[in-house]
């Protein structure tokens with residue numbers, strides 16, 4: 001019988017693409033969602049309500065692997081105190097809920113794999129290339145990722161192999177970060193943001209999904225792994241490449257940092273700062289990027 005993989009947040013941008021890849025590799029896929037969904041031929045849906053500590057326990061009891069992608073959008077609303085709590089709770093509490101089911105039922109898993117983000121290294125720009133040993137930052141994103149990752153310790157304490165995928169900006173077709181930018185660049189209204197020197201560690205969605213697949217099959221993988229290309233893509237490089245893909249060149253002036261700060265508040269740090277990350281550890285685990293150059297990656301998302 002095929003191994004069952006339970007995805008939290010499986011209905012999202014990454015989850016949908018990962019579901020297809022897993023099914024194509026012969027896994028059976030279940031999804032935990034806050035919304036009642038119609039069952040499909042290939043996917044079993046289970047319901048949970050994190051705020052009220054409700055989870056359909058069968059989802060966990062039938063799982064061989066769990067991949068935790070669920071979480072409120074980091075950049076969808078301004079970071080009020082309430083919003084910050086929602087962002088953290090929506091990542092931490094699901095892990096606590098899953099742990100309680102595993103613990104209560106003395107149930108094990110082949111592995112628990114959780115998303116995290118390269119934001120753990122902090123929202124500032126430096127020439128440093130962050131690796132998995134680089135300490136977490138004290139700013140909001142650093143603390144969020146740290147709490148998200150620390151929550152997985154309870155599952156690890158049950159003797160379950162636990163892997164964390166510290167994800168960069170995910171480039172994919174019709175969704176995610178590019179969905180917001182492409183209309184501007186398509187009609188030649190894109191421009192560099194702030195100084196343009198802030199690094200943008202990126203990864204193509206196909207590569208990210210392959211990393212999750214590797215985390216399932218490579219039983220030597222444990223702990224955090226950066227999932228982003230190590231290159232010199234900063235905002236200026238990225239903006240020029242995206243304009244080029246649409247056969248334009250940038251003509252508008254840079255958008256000044258203070259304008260972005262006025263519009264986005266503290267959240268502006270996400271677009272105004274950025275550091276490079278090292279992909280050495282995931283490559284040492286046997287991963288080969290299909291997309292390591294920005295332009296072909298962008299073309300595949302747009303054409």
Ligand SMILES: NC(=O)c1ccc[n+]([C@@H]2O[C@H](COP(=O)([O-])OP(=O)(O)OC[C@H]3O[C@@H](n4cnc5c(N)ncnc54)[C@H](OP(=O)(O)O)[C@@H]3O)[C@@H](O)[C@H]2O)c1
Pocket residue numbers: 008009010011012013014015032033034035050069070071072073074090094115116117118167168169170171176177
């Ligand atoms: N996309 C990126 O560039 C990127 C970069 C770094 C890290 N990541 C991380 O990777 C994970 C998946 O990203 P994504 O882009 O696929 O996100 P997404 O499209 O926003 O999907 C996230 C999913 O999480 C679930 N969710 C949202 N709010 C929730 C809440 N309050 N409680 C429980 N579940 C909730 C939703 O599923 P239901 O509506 O079905 O419940 C949603 O489909 C996220 O944790 C994200 O932070 C993404």
